[in-house]
Amino acid sequence: MELAAATPRRMIIGGDLLCGQRVVENRLTHELGISRPPLREALRVLEREGLVRLQWLRRQRDTHGEKQEDK
Numbered sequence: 001m002e003l004a005a006a007t008p009r010r011m012i013i014g015g016d017l018l019c020g021q022r023v024v025e026n027r028l029t030h031e032l033g034i035s036r037p038p039l040r041e042a043l044r045v046l047e048r049e050g051l052v053r054l055q056w057l058r059r060q061r062d063t064h065g066e067k068q069e070d071k
Contacts, residue, residue, distance in 0.1 A: 004042035007032055012051050023052070 008028065011017045029039050046052045 002045070004032065004034055004038045005045040008042060008046060009049075009051060012046070 008017065008023075017023065023043070025036055025039060029036055032039065034042075043052055043054060047054050
């Protein structure tokens with residue numbers, strides 16, 4: 001995972017990813033040439049280092065299938 005985390009780490013330290021900027025998984029997987037699972041693990045590594053804060057978007061549905069507010 002260190003290899004997968006190296007480029008996003010450089011992007012953060014170099015100012016290419018700004019504080020508070022939303023990270024789009026699809027864009028990063030394309031740019032880095034990796035799939036989502038290794039990217040997510042790399043982001044977890046960076047979170048442990050204090051470089052990112054992860055907030056996974058989860059949509060809740062009620063029993064009738066209607067979408068509720070994102071939590």
